[in-house]
Amino acid sequence: xxxxxxxPSTQEWNPYVNGGNEELYMNQIADRMEPxxxxxxxxxxxxxxxxxxxxxxxxxxxxSFDVHLALHSNAAPESLAGKLRGIDxxxxxxxxxSERLATIIANNFKMIYPLPDKSNARPTxxxxxxxxxxxxxxxxxxxxxxxxxxxxxxKNNINNIAVNLxxxxxxxxxxxFVNAGPVRMGTVTAGGSNLNIRKFPSVNGQVIGSIPDGxxxxxxxxxxxxxxxxxxxxxxxxxxxxxxx
Numbered sequence: 001x002x003x004x005x006x007x008p009s010t011q012e013w014n015p016y017v018n019g020g021n022e023e024l025y026m027n028q029i030a031d032r033m034e035p036x037x038x039x040x041x042x043x044x045x046x047x048x049x050x051x052x053x054x055x056x057x058x059x060x061x062x063x064s065f066d067v068h069l070a071l072h073s074n075a076a077p078e079s080l081a082g083k084l085r086g087i088d089x090x091x092x093x094x095x096x097x098s099e100r101l102a103t104i105i106a107n108n109f110k111m112i113y114p115l116p117d118k119s120n121a122r123p124t125x126x127x128x129x130x131x132x133x134x135x136x137x138x139x140x141x142x143x144x145x146x147x148x149x150x151x152x153x154x155k156n157n158i159n160n161i162a163v164n165l166x167x168x169x170x171x172x173x174x175x176x177f178v179n180a181g182p183v184r185m186g187t188v189t190a191g192g193s194n195l196n197i198r199k200f201p202s203v204n205g206q207v208i209g210s211i212p213d214g215x216x217x218x219x220x221x222x223x224x225x226x227x228x229x230x231x232x233x234x235x236x237x238x239x240x241x242x243x244x245x
Contacts, residue, residue: 001199001208001235002173004037005060005135006030007047008071016073016145017082018152023049025154026071029142032162035180039221040170041228043235053129061134067101067169068137070129073145073154085150086118088141090130093123097136105140105168112160113143114153140165176201178221178228186219186227186243188212195243197236201226209234217243 008026015021030046037044045063047056053070060068076084087109091102102121110116124130130137142161143150154161170177188195190213198205201223211217211231217238218230226237 001041001043002067002169002175003043003045003063003065004169005047005056005063005065005068005133006033006037006044006071007053007056007060007069007129008049009073010047010049010052010056011072014073014075014145016151016155017148018155020155022073022145025145025158026073026142028158029071029162029165032159033166036163036166036177037169038183039178039180039228040166041175041178041220041235041237042166042169042173057128057132061132065135067172068129068133068135069165069169070127070137070139071165072139072141073143073150074141075146076144082146082148084144085115085147086120087113087143089119089121090124090127090139090141091121092130092137093125094131095136098130098138099123101136101168101172102138104171105138105165108164108168108171109142112157112164114149174200176223178223181221184219184245186217186229186245188215188217188242189244190242195238197229197231197234197238199236201237205237208236211238219243219245 008030012023089102091098106121109119194210197209
């Protein structure tokens with residue numbers, strides 16, 4: 001299943017004009033993303049807030065991730081403090097996948113950001129979390145925290161932003177977004193046969209594991225007739241017909 005290195009800001013020294021700081025609110029967005037990532041079948045790991053951007057890059061590159069997603073909010077130069085608004089999604093100009101992901105995220109933000117024309121994908125050759133990561137990477141500057149309207153929008157839309165970002169990842173990976181619900185346990189009832197775990201919710205989806213009949217399985221979410229399940233380190237889709245909750 002798709003895997004994401006989730007890297008919210010560690011910059012607690014960047015204050016919001018209306019209280020709080022960049023690290024606080026970007027981590028709140030990441031916190032809210034976690035149940036939606038799980039329910040949608042996306043495996044994730046968070047950065048270590050004590051290791052900064054350099055540590056995040058090293059930890060990301062030490063693993064095997066499909067996407068490195070950095071979450072930040074912006075601040076204007078001193079001469080323009082408080083006057084700028086907008087969302088910038090930075091991508092590597094050397095990676096078509098990075099540009100595609102940034103474009104998806106920027107376009108999806110247009111649906112919830114009050115100034116849609118100011119949500120844009122932009123190339124960068126200087127941001128390390130985009131240019132130095134092994135995984136396809138983007139860095140999201142989600143509004144300007146020195147602008148009173150943007151800072152208020154971020155604070156009032158933490159969950160909406162988390163959902164929007166997860167939907168963008170699902171669009172990029174080509175999998176359905178599954179709304180978050182309670183994590184449940186189920187039992188396989190396959191009449192003595194093993195139940196396949198698949199990479200996509202379809203009988204044509206690649207088989208990536210199996211669950212013995214009678215075994216317990218963790219259920220993260222449901223899409224159509226499929227459960228998003230976790231069993232012995234494998235996350236994928238299994239037919240809901242053969243799982244008793």
